[in-house]
Amino acid sequence: xxxxxxxxxxxxxxxxxxxxxxxxxxxxxxxxxxxxxxxxxxxxxxxxxxxxxxxxxxxxxxxxxxxxxxxxxxxxxxxxxxxxxxxxxx
Numbered sequence: 639x640x641x642x643x644x645x646x647x648x649x650x651x652x653x654x655x656x657x658x659x660x661x662x663x664x665x666x667x668x669x670x671x672x673x674x675x676x677x678x679x680x681x682x683x684x685x686x687x688x689x690x691x692x693x694x695x696x697x698x699x700x701x702x703x704x705x706x707x708x709x710x711x712x713x714x715x716x717x718x719x720x721x722x723x724x725x726x727x728x
Contacts, residue, residue, distance in 0.1 A: 677724060680724065681721065681724050681725070684717055684720055684721040684724070685721065687717045688714060688717050688718055688721065691710055691713055691714040691717065692714065694710055695707065695710050695711060695714065
């Protein structure tokens with residue numbers, strides 16, 4: 639009899655804890671979705687930055703000095719490295 643009562647009480651306590659776990663999972667899922675969206679937005683921004691830098695570098699010495707071109711190439715390399723890390727390439 640005691641064994642049955644203990645099993646019944648344990649089952650009641652476990653059923654009360656399940657909604658708390660479900661709420662935590664929902665919150666974690668929402669945070670994960672927000673993080674993923676932010677990651678995609680950042681990746682889009684980096685891709686646009688890479689395209690702009692490539693376009694500026696293509697203008698070459700007609701518009702920029704050699705020092706400016708080196709600076710642009712360094713910025714391009716930094717942006718490309720960040721993008722590669724986000725995409726898991728490095």
